[in-house]
Amino acid sequence: MNELGLEAATLEHAQTGRTDPDAVDATLAASGDASAFERLYRNHVTRVYGLVRRMLSDDDADEVAQDIFVRAWQKLGTFRGEAAFGTWLHRLAVNVILARRETLGTRRKRYLEGDAVLEMIPARRPGPEMAMDFETAMARLPEGAREVFVLHDVEGYRHEEIAEMLGLATGTSKSQLHRARMALRQHLGR
Amino acid sequence: MSDQWTNRLSEYLDGELTDGERIALEAHLQSCGECSSVLTDLRQVVARARMLEHEAPHHDLWPGIAQRIGATVGETRTVDLGSRRAARRWSFSLPQLAAAGIALMTLSGGAVWLLHSPGQQNLAPPSAIVPSGNPRAINAAVNPRGNATQSYAAAVADLERVLASGRGQLDTTTIRVIEQNLAAIDRAIAQAQRALDADPANLYLNTHLAETMRRKLDLLRQAAALVPVT
Amino acid sequence: MLLALVTGALALVATQQTDTSVTVGRGQRLEVNAYGGGITVSAWNRNAVRVEANTSGADRVEISSTATTVSVRTQGRHGPPSEIELKISAPPWMALSLAGVHTNVKVQGCQAPVSVETVEGEVDVGGGNGLVSLRSVQGSVSLQGAKGRISVNSVNEDVEVTKSTGDIMAETVNGEITLDLVDATTVDASTVNGDISYNGPVRNGGRYSFSTHNGDITLTVADGTNASVAVSTYNGEFESEFPVPLSGMRKGKGFNFTLGTGSAQVTLESFQGTIQLIRPGGEKDRERQRERHHRDEDH
Secondary structure (H helix, E strand, O other): OEOOOOOOOOOOHHHOHHHOHHHHHHHHHHOOOHHHHHHHHHHHHHHHHHHHHHHOOHHHHHHHHHHHHHHHHHHHHHOOOOOOHHHHHHHHHHHHHHHHHHHHOOOOOOOOOOOHHHHHOOOOOOOOOHHHHHHHHHHOOOHHHHHHHHHHHHOOOOHHHHHHHHOOOHHHHHHHHHHHHHHHHHHOOO | OOOOOHHHHHHHHOOOOOHHHHHHHHHHHHHOHHHHHHHHHHHHHHHHHHOOOOOOOOOOOHHHHHHHHOOOOOOOOOOOHHHHHHHHHHOOOOOHHHHOOEEEEEEOOOOEEEEEOOOOOOOOOOOOOOOOOOOOEEEOOOOHHHHHHHHHHHHHHHHHHHHHHHHHHOOHHHHHHHHHHHHHHHHHHHHHHHHHHHOOOOHHHHHHHHHHHHHHHHHHHHHHHHOOOO | OOOOOOOOOOOOOOOOEEEEEEEOOOOOEEEEEEEEEEEEEEEOOOOEEEEEEEOOOOEEEEEEEOOOEEEEEEEEOOOOOOOEEEEEEEOOOOEEEEEEEEEEEEEEEEOOOEEEEEOOOOEEEEEOEEEEEEEEOOOOEEEEOOEEEEEEEOOOOOEEEEOOEEEEEEEOOOOOEEEEOOEEEEEEEEEEEOOEEEEOOOOOOOEEEEEEEEOOEEEEOOOOOOEEEEEEEOOOEEEEOOOOOEEEEEOOOEEEEEEOOOOEEEEEEEOOOEEEEEOOOOHHHHHHHHHHHHHHHHO
């Protein structure tokens, strides 16, 4: 037994969940500790990779995921610890993804109005793997609707945040989300 | 086919209507079976989205990153991605819980129970509930991700359909309270899932997620039981 | 004692005012079903059930009695009845089963099993012995002075158990759980959005489990407590008013420690709240008592 020898006091922060090991590693990595940064990479790569795949495509995922971590290494000095490291990294990832999309030179109108979104995904008979069918349907959503759907329903951002990130009006974010959901309801696999 | 309210259903689901709009839409839902059905579907879309798993990269990206940031990649590191993926595969519904002897069992009627296997003492929280009657049990341990995900989603869907079909017979305040609390549980599930994605081997997060999902099913069952039998 | 058992249905149709007594005997239970309004059951020293109510012309109170059960039911002529306040007196030994929809339920002085179920109503029970099960969806649930296997559930409001003993299961979704001056050997308290507080001994061999997603947990731990404590949190904090000896870090954001012999099992889990241990009579306990006192005064 290790008596901490504290008088009536809070348990040393080193033992509490508050001391987010990520925050500790981020501080170390900011001062050049690559091993600490590798730990951060290992903890967060799955989620970042998933975000990239869903917002862009499988083809670009490896490269963009690497870009995100390289960018995070460069920007570590700006991580203040007010939010969780994962949250900070996630925001940075979204920014990199959006910038990447601009570089890819997507020209087509992203945010379809009307029922065009609904027409783009033909209804299919549900297969045995409901999750696969749903993901495939997501991938076939028009870019803008997919972006909003992934950020809101998969990643949990609010419309105000999405609007700010994507340069949209909040109302557009809401209508895109609704259209994405309406298109996807045919692929629930009942 | 849609009416003026169909396009507002997502906002209603996300709690973004004004009080006046919400009351008007709820009044509309009492008599519009189609909108009720769409609302149920939208809720399931959202639930499905929240349950989506993230897939790890097919190969380790670290060497490329290390090179770009100028880190010294010392001795060759071989990361066993196989074991990592195995852990990831279990993270949604049967992670270390299975190794620890807890089976996620889906019983007829859509109840999901957490049961301790005999001999496991120090796992928390002990949410063992003895089911009454003779339920048909599907042991999801055989094909954890597929069966458990589908079973849970199917159970939630079944109960949501019962609730949707009976919403015209329930007090609007009751419906709103139930939906708000379902949304609160969904948010908790989403937060737990996100945390788990970042730390798939965390036993607390795994049991916490499973327990929160059980709370959702409990609430849905409780709500469905309020619908008068016709 | 002469047991007067009334077999078959004895339906009494009330007009404006109901004031009816039915003699009862040991072994009979009381079942009340009131769609809306209130059910108040108070214990008295007679072996009889008295039902008092005022009803409009369209509604009535039906009272029937069989060998095992005295049934009180409100009925409307067309559809559910309007809100009716039922005032019932019953012997303390009589088990109670009280149900309603838009119904507040209040019980005083019962020394038998109690089951209450309502949807939009508050539940306030003083007493209860054996199996005590209280449930509301939209209302708060409050229990005092019960003994036995206790289950208190709400969905949208707080649940509170005070001055009770036995095994306690307390659940809510959007509310706080307060277990004050309880003496329990098994506790299972769980909420999603809300704090949990437990003020009572932690008995040797007992099992105490507290879990919340968005909320704090406050556990009062007396000097000399023997418990193995497991703390889990994802994004929360841990505080203790007294030194805590760590016996090991568990994987992820959690740790264990042992107090005394470690006899009881205590599990404290909050996804993103503060888990704190306080001493009875200590500064935080006194502060908490003051807050409770102010809150009670406001009601």
